Amino acid sequence: MxxxxxxxxxxxxxxxxxxxxxxxxxxxxxxxxxxxxxxxxxxxxxxxxxxxxxxxxxxxxxxxxxxxxxxxxxxxxxxxxxxxxxxxxxxxxxxxxxxxxxxxxxxxxxxxxxxxxxxSGYSDPLVSIGDLTLSMTEQSVTYQGEVVRLTHHEFKLLSSLVMQAGRVQSKEQLQQVLYGWDEGAGENAIEVHIHNLRKKLNGFPIKNIRGVGYLIEKSPQ
Structure with missing residues (x-):
């Protein structure tokens, strides 16, 4: 955030x-x-x-x-x-x-x-979408009942996508979420983090809307 x-x-x-x-x-x-x-x-x-x-x-x-x-x-x-x-x-x-x-x-x-x-429309400290649950208090993630260990940036990126579920976020918006006004981000940093999230959350859909950005559905299939 x-x-x-x-x-x-x-x-x-x-x-x-x-x-x-x-x-x-x-x-x-x-x-x-x-x-x-x-x-x-x-x-x-x-x-x-x-x-x-x-x-x-x-x-x-x-x-x-x-x-x-x-x-x-x-x-x-x-x-x-x-x-x-x-x-x-x-x-x-x-x-x-x-x-x-x-x-x-x-x-x-x-x-x-x-x-x-x-x-973001949530009242519970645990935010769940499908089999994925985020604890904003503990900064932890479980998927299909198992704890998933994420890096600092991976958690921030996943949190942004989950809290804005149903909305496409551009690469530029996600870079701002991770780095703010810091110019130190690599050009392909978002793609790398998304790749790693997909690997760790095997089967959980993080959609790439070509030419627009990335999206997690509110009710992922």
Whole structure:
């Protein structure tokens, strides 16, 4: 899953980027509010983590702008503002959740999992399609009752396809899921990961829609 982190504190931002990446997320980080709308118009994210006290634009204004532009992705406000009035304003402005600094990473992770599941139409922490089951909490996969060991990137790729089941995702979209703004991805990285997933999930259909992208059906045959 790919996150957009909007946080101006250099040390906190670096720490969050590292911690969230270790927990299986691809994190792209902005240190001001001005670039948020442009990023959303050009690329896809599963969730935004939004600080309110930004150097250029108040976070509530950023939130109002993206909701006015009809972006529906979940927004988790992460801020030092802990007054009840601030919480109410944030939620009324279109935030999906509100977490006050300082915070526990485990709680942030749990809240992110809930928001992303609900956005994809799931309420259970175990997501199943046919004989395939993903645990987003444990970052584990079982197929036909057997545990399947995947690499970090393979799990992120499979999670994206499963959480967006029924929708074709282009190679470019999947590259963003895995690498974000990192330019270090190899040209054939997605094809390699898909090949390895098909080998490990022998018989589970990951479809190649020629010239368009990759797809997992909601009810695979």
């Amino acid at each position: 790919r996150l957009l982190l909007v946080e101006d504190d250099q040390l906190l931002g670096q720490s969050m980027e590292t911690s969230l990446s270790r927990c299986g997320y691809t994190v792209d980080w902005l240190q001001n509010g001005a670039g948020v709308l442009s990023a959303l118009k050009m690329e896809s994210f599963s969730c935004i983590i939004l600080d309110l006290t930004l150097p250029d634009i108040d976070g509530l204004e950023v939130l109002a702008q993206l909701r006015k532009a009809k972006f529906q992705l979940p927004v988790l406000i992460l801020t030092a503002r802990d007054d009840i009035d601030d919480r109410v304003k944030g939620l009324d402005a279109g935030a999906d959740d509100y977490l006050v600094k300082p915070f526990a990473l485990e709680e942030l992770m749990a809240r992110l999992r809930v928001l992303i599941r609900r956005q």
